Amino acid sequence: MRLAAANLTAQEAGLFPGQTLADARALEPGVTVDDADPAGDLETLSSFATWCGRYTPWTAIDGLEDGGAGGLWLDITGCAHLFAPTKSKPDEQGETALLDDLVRRFAAAGYSARAGLADTPGAAWAIARFSSAAATRIRNANAIVPPGKQQAALAPLPITALRLPPETIDGLARLGLRHIGDLMALPRAGLARRFGETVTRRLDQALGHLPEPLSPQPPAPSWRVCANFAEPLGEPASVTAVVRRLTEALCERLASVDRGARRLELALYRVGGGNGVKTGGVAASVISKGRIDTVTVGTSRASRDPGHLLRLINEQLDRLPEPLPDSSAAVEQAIEFLTVTAVTTAPLSAAQTSYIGGGQQSDAIGLEQLIDRLAARFGAGNVVRFAPRESHLPERAQTVVSALGSTAEPLSQPPPPTVMCPRPPRLLPHPEPVTAIAPVPDDPPLQFRWRRHSHRIARAEGPERLAPEWWHPTPLGPSSLGNDTRDYYRVEDSDGRRFWLYRDGLYSDDIADPPRWYLHGFFG
Amino acid sequence: MAIDNATLSRLRGRISALEGTALDGSEAPRAVSFGLAAVDDHLPTGGLAGGSVHEITGGSGSATAFAAALAGRAQRLHRPPLVWIAPRIDQRESLYGPGLAAFGLDPVALTVVRIPGHGRKGAAQALWAMEEALRTPAIGAVCAEIDAVDLTASRRLQLAAEAGGTFGLLLRGSVSNDSAAVPPIASVTRWRITAAPSGPAWPTSLLGITRWQVELLRVRGGQPYHWLLEWRHDPIDETAGGFALAAASGDRPAMPAAEQTLPLARTG
Structure with missing residues (x-):
């Protein structure tokens, strides 16, 4: 087992990421060890990025690195003057005040933060991590690189500050190149040939010769x-x-x-x-x-x-x-x-x-x-409009759309009547099975029983035969409703109540398994 | 002592203003007429008073159809939007646009609010929604299915309807049929709608014109009454439907005996 990360106190005691746990225990017996949790770290970092929205709407995560350190990008273009205590030189004062506030708030929450501010993301990244001047406590204006002064600020920093892959850093170190200033002095063509264009690109990005776009999280609203x-x-x-x-x-x-x-x-x-x-x-x-x-x-x-x-x-x-x-x-x-x-x-x-x-x-x-x-109050899904749909099956002929995104139809003219056959004003969302006594083969029931109430049918009209929609690409499955021919009947019971019943399927020779009757709606 | 007509009508106007059923004056919202002189003349406002709440009780299909027909009448002038507030219960029968259209209600103009939650909490939410809708003058009619309404809540609804000049219908399905047992609420009228055997048809085994036993149980400033009403539905032009008085039902033959001899099958 190796250490994934060590805090400042631990690093002062000589512990470092990548060290085996046994070595660390030998060096500092009082060390407290917890399991590494990269997902949790990333989540915390992401919440920091959101939280930094107080300084600028443009924030992004730099991602977790080896050693457990994470970083945040903040593009404070046009935001700094908002933090200036006085009106004179608002940008300069504002930058200092912003960094102070940032570091102070992180310290108050128990996190040690290092901040750097520069014209380019590359320079800010290097200053925050490798400059002794990085703002780790309040009133440390040295962490701010004045506009256009990246070259002077970066020259004394180690080449690790350029965000290069480890093998490139090793190769450069073997040549005795330890500081960014050493790289700047070398001819670029040779450098690029030998170490790939990453080195020159990173250098140019840090110095501001090349643009470096970053993706903010979340997209900056205007x-x-x-x-x-x-x-x-x-x-x-x-x-x-x-x-x-x-x-x-x-x-x-x-x-x-x-x-x-x-x-x-x-x-x-x-x-x-x-x-x-x-x-x-x-x-x-x-x-x-x-x-x-x-x-x-x-x-x-x-x-x-x-x-x-x-x-x-x-x-x-x-x-x-x-x-x-x-x-x-x-x-x-x-x-x-x-x-x-x-x-x-x-x-x-x-x-x-x-x-x-x-x-x-x-x-x-x-x-x-x-x-x-x-x-x-009720959610967008609960405030709805009815929209007609091209289907002759009653339950599919009407869909529900949210009234919130849909633009209202012009209310000036009524829709053309879609069906000539009467439809009930109330429909059961799922047809309910009823016990019915009916003459065969095509007659309406004489009596039916629904929810423990028996209804004697005095008058009836029908059938209106609705065939299943065989062209429908996804049938509802062999056992569910809607796959059989339905014969609909409008019936009126002896009290005058009007119902919409249907027989699911036709009579067949199989006496033991007659088609079932369902109640589907209520007429006015 | 002679009182001149002007004084009398002014006093009448003040009384009806106090009662919330303003008879005249351009400020008062238009009454929703049945389009049927027999009913309209019986109501003190020449129809159901606009800017007020009316209560409809009765069976599911008939009361819904009656409310839809009234909401459709309220929509006749310039087709304003309608709001229908219903509890969101998956087992309960839901509104069906093509069927509502048969009663003169334009389903495209309808916004349905489905209230989540059950019981008292759901009723409180529905009352809030209805009050909000009633306060919106742009709405032509608000229909809400709320069973649990007390006097205070109904007074709030009535005030909201007066403020917005909106026509409100309270659809109360599961209240008792005995009108004396139902606690009074501050609606302007209370109706009970019962399905009646449909009108004459030939052959007699078919369904005829939709008929309802319409009982006016209570009306502010008027007398209770009852009618047997029909809904004349035109399947070609759904807006052409309307109320009509049913002719006195004559002798109606029972189901013809010949049909009873058909072979019977007990199914499902």
């Missing part, structure tokens, strides 16, 4: 507003007030480009625990970080009406897995950061909506807002 609080919110009323303000701001932005939201996401970042920083033990301590609650609402028509969107959000705020904080809640539950994101937007031209009784247009909006509210 419609987002956020609010950050020095003092976390501990009152439901203040949370809803902030959500209202953010939604209004988002709707204003959407209005300026004639768009509306189809899906809106509210994310609540909780403070979380981990006030006691435990770094003394040899093993890493597990400390919870603040959880993120998200609320997603969908609309059937693009909307930028803050009142409507807020009603949808509030409908779900009551049913969060953890309730909104109130004065009695622990400080870990308080909310320190909120974002409202329009995940999906659609074009929405300006329309006059306030005029009451404005005919079809306002009708459609009123209905769709109602559908949104109902769907937010």
